[in-house]
């Protein structure tokens with residue numbers, strides 16, 4: 001399913017997700033990625049789905065939500081990969097604007113040096129760009145980029161975009177312990193954010209099972225240090241997100257397909273799924289069956305069980 005949710009988002013309220021990219025196609029293979037390692041590394045844009053199909057799927061989803069008295073605060077391009085790899089992103093945003101719901105795009109910014117990517121993102125109301133590191137070594141270790149990408153071009157592209165963009169621009173920096181949370185890295189990130197001047201700079205830590213099991217969140221003291229160091233350099237609001245989002249996922253009648261769509265971009269904790277199934281009086285056996293069929297996988301992270309879609313299926 002291309003349209004999924006809405007799912008609760010700390011930053012966007014109830015966010016109706018658009019997954020405009022085939023499973024795990026990305027220009028990065030971040031060590032902390034919550035949907036696993038990248039199967040298909042790609043750094044050039046391609047056609048994936050027909051923009052009209054994306055529009056029609058979204059329309060069905062919105063009709064379904066309306067019938068149940070639900071509403072979305074944003075329609076968000078949040079793919080199980082990098083949404084700007086889609087050459088039709090601009091056309092899709094134009095189509096989806098007809099629903100009169102704000103459009104958000106969460107991008108890793110790796111293609112922001114391309115003029116057509118900048119043009120497409122200009123059409124969105126809210127854009128989040130990734131700034132995990134600004135020096136080659138840390139960037140290479142944390143984001144594991146496609147070999148054709150160049151961090152200097154990405155930094156320049158991000159700045160150029162920030163200067164022309166009229167919507168709400170925010171940044172997100174995911175910190176992984178021992179990889180990009182040292183002083184040198186944080187100073188570099190702070191200096192870059194000071195030039196970008198986002199409406200808000202978010203600092204995140206891995207709250208769901210990461211692609212590499214040895215990736216850990218920084219300690220609380222390290223996180224405080226990071227927060228203070230970035231805040232002193234940047235004249236904008238800085239916020240740390242260290243907990244998982246809420247539990248108010250929307251499910252239509254076809255709960256299995258809805259669940260699979262959500263789990264392909266967003267691992268969900270066992271207790272959240274249990275509550276949802278109880279509410280609908282559905283036996284948990286449906287989840288066990290999905291695990292047995294290999295469609296979803298179980299992961300333990302920070303002593304909690306999560307489910308995530310098996311991207312190989």
Ligand code: SF4
Nearest residue numbers: 026028029030033108
């Ligand atoms: S976190 Fe985002 S940018 Fe990084 S590998 Fe996953 S989908 Fe790609």
